[in-house]
Amino acid sequence: MDRQALHDYTLTIIKEAGERIRKSFFETMYIETKSDANDLVTNIDKETEAFIVKKIHAYDESFRILGEEGMAEEEISSLEGVVWMVDPIDGTMNFVRQRRNFAISIAIYVDGVGQAGYIYDVVADELYFALKGQGAYMNGQRLSPLEALPLNEAIVGINAVWATPNPRVEHEGIIKLIHTLRGTRSLGSATLEIVAVATGRMDAYLSFRLSPWDIAAGIIIAQEVGAVSSTLDLNAVNLLNQDTFIVANPSIHKELVGDYITLK
């Protein structure tokens, strides 16, 4: 596998996919719901994933692909060999309602180790990527390593729903956390909240139900600036199933999870 060639190829795929999404703004969009009324998918999600899958397989038919919309028609039950993780539109609600604040996410794993991660904020035209061990970049500019800070100066991405009674986490701990932090934000796109941590715009992002394609690229980018990713019971991130997730500045990761998060 010629890694540089594959990297260049992936950059062209993600940019072309973004250009197709921008053009779709002038076409009629068809919206369906998935697991519940708030879980949307559009024809553009599906067409974009199909486009990306076709391009990946044009490079090498043997590459396995785990995609949010299942366009690769594969079951992925292990991370052996080369596995691509694709989210054609992360933040579909923002895509539908705002026509901004969504991103394409593509990651390449080899035997379970992230080798390359790409996140493209299509409307802002901001392309983030990282190659393992070679730093993270935004539009060609290298991202700086994160600087330590205390938890009471941190800005954390968290959805307000986790501060309310819910089946996944003791919300009293989240309330205590919110009162400790300098502030919270919620953007409605996991990938863009992960790159917000990687660029130091936020200091952590956590969620209690994310899928592998939501985090696969982001954690590779985040790792290159020193951010730490884990589940919220401090295990390695789960790249085969939906699970809890946090990415954080290393100076606050353990304190945030240990002192404020009690999973149910």
Add this chain to the structure above:
Amino acid sequence: MDRQALHDYTLTIIKEAGERIRKSFFETMYIETKSDANDLVTNIDKETEAFIVKKIHAYDESFRILGEEGMAEEEISSLEGVVWMVDPIDGTMNFVRQRRNFAISIAIYVDGVGQAGYIYDVVADELYFALKGQGAYMNGQRLSPLEALPLNEAIVGINAVWATPNPRVEHEGIIKLIHTLRGTRSLGSATLEIVAVATGRMDAYLSFRLSPWDIAAGIIIAQEVGAVSSTLDLNAVNLLNQDTFIVANPSIHKELVGDYITLK
């Protein structure tokens, strides 16, 4: 007062102020705290307000100006005559930490009635404005009137802290609201959340402690697309003191406030 000339002049002021802020990214920033550790002000906030005040007074020395940083050195206790409301950097925390997601806000009121509102998202280079009765615009493109929708399809801007025990609102109602809505967002800039409502990216934005300069321009812009603004006890917005605030799609305004908001 030649309104068109004043409008053209204000556009040049706000764009030049934005350019000065962009240039400040390359200079050293000095940060102080105001009322509490989370209430920041920088030399750039002060310099930007001083610049705007000087420009307004160069046009007409008699204009009264209410500015967040008090650079006009005036007490404003009534809205008689011409009153300008200026927030040089709304979202100072975002300005300091993110170098994005903040805005300049300028409004012109005559005898308490909003005549012109300007909000400039400096880094995105998106300039929103409205002249009373003449529609609202973003970078020259007219914004569409808002379309009705049910509350359970609404996206609402609200800070997670209001879903936790706090001195201003019964948080149980906020929890019920969060579970009713399609989703929440939190951007960390009141002006940008108000223009998100005006552009239909969000359907309401509410807060329990905003100052006149946070909302003065936004409510003029929002009104031109049909959005409704009020305090959270359904009185007219307060342009002389800090107060509660909501701006909303008219189809959900009364239901949201009436069924979910109980002020303390």
